[in-house]
Amino acid sequence: LAATFSPMVTIPPELRSAVVKITVNSTPCSVTCGLGLKVEELCEITPAGERRNCSLQRSLCLTTWICGLQHVSVPAGRPLHLSCFVENNLDFGNQTYGYTWRWAPGLITTNDLLFEPLQNPLPALSLAPATEANAGTYRCDVQVRETFRLIKRIYFGLKVIPGNLVDLNFKKSLSWKQKLFGNLVVWSARNGSQEGKEHFWENEGSLKALLGMGSGLLGGVVVSLVLCC
Template identity: 65%
Template sequence: MKPLEQSHVPGLVLSALCVLAVVSPGEVPVPSEVPISEEILEQLRASVARIAVNSTPCSVTCGPGLKLEELCEVTPAGERRNCSLVSSYCLGTFLCGLRHLTVPTGQPLQLPCLAPDAPRPGNHGYSYTWELARGLITTNDLLFEPLRNSSPALSFSPAREAHAGTYRCDVRLRGTSKPIKRVYFGLRVIPGDLVGLSFQQSLTWEQKLEGNLKEGSAGNGSREGRERFWEQEEFSEAVLGIGSGVLGAILLSLLLCCCQRLWRRRGAEK
């Protein structure tokens, strides 16, 4: 170790302190702002920006959709001009929920994950992954197993009881890992002779009457349905029963009137 009087470090420190003491804080040089010419300022004042000033909600509640935007040129003074309406790509929520399906065995079925005409952002495409929770109706993602299918729809020709379960489909933009849509299909496949799935056959006569009356108030398009309804056997029987009751009441009233007249005549003769 060198003696203090032979070391250069104390001298350097002392010199730096002297410089700081001489130069006051107000004299420290500060870089000035870059000057802007009047020509550039005029160009900025004359420039306009084309931005979206209004927009409709997305056309879907989940997954990819479209929205209508109003684009206008906006001047620095806030003036709008040359406005136009354009359709633009938008995304709803990620999760589309669980859809319940019940079909009889032997019936063809298709589970669409995304419509073929779904909007796309630019030239990007979509990729699809399917998973299955066999024999269960659930949304617990831990119970699903991958399927070797990358198509936008699953087809069953025909559906069998072994196909029952919950199918999950994830939609992604190609080259990305984050799903933009997830939908579950809860599929029940029952024997064809177990139960009739015709909704109209399960309705009572009163429910059919109410439904046809509602259809009748919808417009001219339901005229054929009303004509078929008037031709139904149940309606004919109801009209016949009402008519018979009214006719019987009239005959009974006439019979009572005749009896009263006879009693009055006999009373007058006595």
């Protein structure tokens, strides 16, 4: 085999004393996805490897443009506001951002083949009010208009809870025994003070519960006496 050798590279004398400025340190990106900011430390490096004239500067950063799926639940009839806004930073030019919304009706998915376009060029999507027909996954894409570069994509998986499906009123869901027990706990926590006793007996639910228990017990005794005699 014939060996080949590259010719020697001669560095001009003026480059041997050249000083370059490079990034020697950097903070993490301010966001985990989408367009963010970071602070970099730039220093001049001498041919001897020394740092000098260091300075800090901010710069744009993009760790990843995919922001994943966020799950959102809202009761039917309530207003809903979804946003994928990206702030314009005038320190880095006059670039502007375009927003494109799509949705997959009735599905919680990130399969892009199942999405259909929505006519909404704004960074926010409002549903006022949200209905069961609005359930599904909403996708927002953010692009730099001048270069068409995609800088952010986020999915919102929306579940709309029917108003008659569940009653979130805790007190209404309690049985009379649970209400009685709760009132007894409150009364006991007040160390049997006169104020606590008055509060307990003034509670209409507690009074009705005790009267019901007393009536039932008295009725049972009467029936037992009749049967015995």
